[in-house]
């Protein structure tokens with residue numbers, strides 16, 4: 244059945260053993276209910292009765308001709324029934340992404356890349372020595388420490404570094420593995436499964452939102468694009484005023500921003516534009532719209548062709564991830580960093596957090612080990628999806644827990660350019676535009692560009708037939724994009740299933756959808772002004788136009804976008820920034836943590852990551868997370 248699906252979506256799947264990859268991927272999905280749902284779907288596709296009802300053909304899917312299968316799946320892509328669109332998306336995403344990112348069994352380059360003009364890895368990784376030796380667990384057991392930190396990303400890394408600097412005995416537990424420059428193979432499939440949560444296939448429950456987040460020692464800071472905006476003054480004032488958190492406007496918070504900026508070497512000097520940025524700047528200039536160089540947390544960034552591979556880990560070690568900065572500081576001061584270790588539960592005794600229970604699962608290990616860490620303080624920093632899930636699994640009961648999840652929903656407009664852009668190359672991102680950042684009380688959208696490798700392109704390119712998808716993919720090297728990052732006002736929610744796995748529910752509100760729609764329309768103008776020959780959005784059917792110098796084609800296209808809709812699985816959306824699901828606030832009714840990052844009503848339990856944002860930040864969040872974590876470290880140390 245999976246082989247039949249693979250052959251329907253792409254040709255040549257056997258060369259990379261696509262059906263085997265599909266089986267492995269489905270088997271590795273963290274939620275049992277997702278695995279069961281796919282199994283049911285596959286049975287459904289083989290059912291004669293169901294196919295008679297759904298497609299007017301009493302043949303099992305595997306017995307249909309290729310043309311029949313294409314028609315069958317194509318009808319699901321734009322079905323009015325949300326469940327069919329969801330099923331189509333799930334299958335299309337897995338089949339196309341795995342096909343364009345897999346390695347052949349013999350390690351040869353993926354045969355599909357030649358047609359894309361995509362070179363794959365830029366040679367072998369450097370032989371950079373490992374500067375950290377993770378603390379190794381060889382048996383079930385218990386460790387003691389002052390502070391145990393769960394998660395090692397932007398928040399957890401800073402807390403660990405700052406507390407170790409104060410002489411405290413720190414243990415960091417990270418569910419991902421430890422990889423350094425020598426492991427950054429540039430193979431997209433391998434990178435997604437090693438460094439990204441859920442192998443890069445994590446989504447909201449309805450599959451409408453692709454959720455990209457790092458999961459490795461260093462968390463999101465290892466894979467992120469180095470953009471390091473300070474918390475905007477207007478947002479600081481808003482959080483102080485509307486959430487009763489006056490510290491955001493104080494010199495103390497400014498000092499925290501200064502300290503983390505200094506440690507990361509944040510600069511606007513590393514601004515050599517990629518070809519994507521060049522196109523965006525050309526368009527913005529010709530429209531007379533705002534743009535500026537991005538502040539970036541890098542030291543010695545080469546800003547060359549390889550920088551587009553930054554999302555797979557930075558080989559030159561220029562990206563100032565927590566792995567290179569705060570975690571290294573913590574390690575050098577004696578902190579124990581334990582990887583491949585999933586924290587299942589916070590242990591609360593007599594109302595106070597006293598430690599955590601975890602499972603250590605080394606990829607090559609003989610068996611999983613049970614680890615308990617007893618501590619005077621527990622800091623949860625698993626990110627905005629996993630932190631609320633861990634607190635929910637641990638029995639924390641607060642009305643706001645898991646709610647208000649903000650995602651900065653990201654859309655994009657793609658443009659076919661006259662010359663090669665090679666959108667996977669060049670400085671990862673170096674320029675942005677705030678022309679529409681404040682459309683309504685600080686809500687609006689930013690323009691940025693991001694590197695586009697085959698997986699992202701395979702997700703974006705609509706699938707109407709195997710040939711049409713393959714032909715559109717072949718335009719990758721001449722394609723540029725303008726990404727639209729919406730500051731979302733209405734949130735989603737994280738809950739847990741019966742096994743304690745997080746479930747992400749998120750529906751774009753009409754308010755936020757209006758900003759997204761406007762963003763796509765304005766981004767199209769930028770690409771048009773930049774000289775794009777054809778412009779399209781990642782809707783479920785090809786939605787594009789060819790500019791002719793007048794507004795007419797664009798207006799007709801915008802009207803068609805409205806007809807196609809912005810609902811779940813009608814347009815492809817992704818989130819790179821998850822926030823606010825354990826938000827900070829002045830009381831336990833509306834917030835999860837106090838202004839000092841302690842979980843309301845549970846002494847000894849703290850949260851220090853993006854989940855503590857009161858709302859979405861409107862700017863790429865890393866530096867804000869770090870500044871808040873920096874300040875949290877002071878409060879936690881004072882509490883001990």
Ligand SMILES: Cc1cc2nc3c(=O)[nH]c(=O)nc-3n(C[C@H](O)[C@H](O)[C@H](O)COP(=O)(O)OP(=O)(O)OC[C@H]3O[C@@H](n4cnc5c(N)ncnc54)[C@H](O)[C@@H]3O)c2cc1C
Nearest residue numbers: 394396398418462463468469470586625629853863864865
């Ligand atoms: C591709 C990409 C590009 C990005 N680019 C930028 C950018 O340029 N600028 C910017 O500001 N932001 C960027 N971001 C976002 C930024 O990286 C994140 O917002 C930030 O890393 C979040 O920090 P955090 O501490 O909340 O969580 P994370 O950094 O995600 O860290 C959480 C860590 O906790 C671990 N964990 C979770 N649960 C458990 C558990 N139960 N037990 C043990 N460990 C656990 C996870 O494996 C993970 O490593 C980008 C993100 C991505 C994915």
